[in-house]
Amino acid sequence: MLPSHPPIGVNRVPSLGLGTWQNTDTERCAESVRTALEAGYRHVDTAQYYGNEAAVGRGIAAADVDREDVLVATKLHPEQSGLAREQVVEGVEDSLDRLGLDTIDLCYVHWPVGNYDAAETLAAFDELRDRGRIAHVGVSNFDTALLEEAMDVLDAPLVAHQAETHPLLAQDDLIEHAQANDYYHVAYSPLARGEVFDSPVLTDIAEARDVTPAQVSLAWLLSKENVCVVPKATSERHIADNRAALDLTLTADEIARIDAIEREERLVERDGAPWQD
Template identity: 60%
Template sequence: MSQLPAIGLGTWQNTDPEDCVNSVKAALEMGYRHIDTAQFYGNETEVGEGIAVADVPRDEVFVATKVHAEKFGLAHEEVIEGLEVSLDRLGLDYLDMLYVHWPVGNYDPTETIPAFDELVDSDLINHVGLSNFSVELLDEARDELESDLFAHQVEMHPLLQQDELLADAQAHDQYLVAYSPLARGNVFDVPEIQDISEKHGISEAQVSLAWLLSKDNVRVIPKASSDDHIRDNFHATDVSLDTDDVERINNIDRTERFVEREGAPWLQ
């Protein structure tokens, strides 16, 4: 399995043009090598500008975006055309990974998935990703996919631990990429997280990220725009939680999801 950097910069809601460019540049020059965006975020142009002005070679940066049913559609030709638009906005010749953002709208595995294989064959994308799928939908997609499925991206944090999807990713030797890994800031108020933060003298954010990264095949893409938060998140890769810390978070008896949309698989 090719390597996906442990931590990436999430850019959802980073829509102020100057802030977006600066945060991407700052993250890359700080050491990040994975940048995640999406057509739906409305910031691909600014993300591309941040990559361009950073003092980091393009071939050292793993760049991912997502095609969306409500932007260009997910029929075969719509995926191809949507990728071309995203590349133009990003100012790139290829993507390291393209995701299906949500399996909704006109998503049809027999139509949508072969377009991804075509893009791989054309060297326009290196890897195929899916986002917000169920295990059943992942199996359907894998049946249609000639390329290897590289990653599945989902909301994942101590309050939504995604055991079934993690087991699926590990069984198929693919990455599970955790978005909203800080539960939109709600991990800061979880007593177990607070206690472990105080125990190690680290931030609650670092506790949550380190817990996720303690799991095989998991990668994280926390959103941040300020230099301080970008730096704090990045140094979660230096944190080693002990077995008791990990088990205490594993045993949190509370489940909350913070990202919902009509048609999501878990609502079916």
């Protein structure tokens, strides 16, 4: 079992991160990153596709937090940078320049589509890790077969797999694979793009515990071994509300009630995604 709130270091990812998808206003994005870090977050998640790496970098630089205490994650996109070897190398250098960093702590393959080729793409990630340009390797939106292939190809350990995960899309098979293979399952869209606020089970538990449905959703995910969450938040209030989930421990009965939700709704789709095969 990986620790729930691990320190930065080899194969360690803080359990709560700040998601930045759709946070494209430069000033607001930089301010939300600064606010989150100064509120105790130690994990910031961005991507080339989000168009905000420069703003994220500004927020990191502005925060009164030591750089070495923060895990910064970004993702290489198959259409924006491409995933052939030279494209990966150039894409990482471009992301480093925008972020204003010397090293990306955790770099993901954003989608296994386009010109993604496990042998070529992941060899480039290994090369960049050997050169110190990235510290850890992750993948995103894979299925278990692609995860097995990636682990076979990589020289570096697979540290994280990021996938849409929330009470309405539990992803049990992916979480079990992460637990069995000792890497992190990083849940994106952990609040189901706000739909957790309309879930009778989550709202009932939230009312009984005098917390928010967002906190219940995040606490449910964090109750699972090897699971991290990267909820998006831009306001100081939402940043603090999400962080409060770290202090919420659900009972076994509450966890079982959420586990029993039968609705399975995927909110993120794209052509060629592995689950469409």
